[in-house]
Amino acid sequence: MDAAIVKILRSIPRGKVATYGQVAAVAGYPRRHRHVAQLLRKYGDALPWHRVLGSGGQLKTRSDSALDQRFRLQMEGVRFRGSRVDMREHACTWPSERSKALRRRT
DNA sequence: CTTGTGACGCATC
């Protein structure tokens, strides 16, 4: 299981971001969003943890890492909208998911 | 086995 989730995390391309729920779902575990967080806590130091966000693109990181995360994301080209990320532009999508990302409005 | 915990998610207030 961990391997599946980790695999997804590694598959997040640079300049893009994914939510816990999405990662969990794509990995094959729709309701395991919290475990994604648990894994990031354990192996996060060896994964693109900064590309994992909460729903809507919110930085859930409570620690001071939030600043680091935000900085890293911007460094990768991710645009922020106030305190959150432009999921509309950087929302990572997998073939397993529907192409709802196309439903973007300006 | 029972409790407590948690980088969550959504509904509500």
Place this chain on the structure above:
DNA sequence: AGATGCGCCACAA
């Protein structure tokens, strides 16, 4: 925008 409550599920004690 911030806080609270409930649901969710694996893991630790």
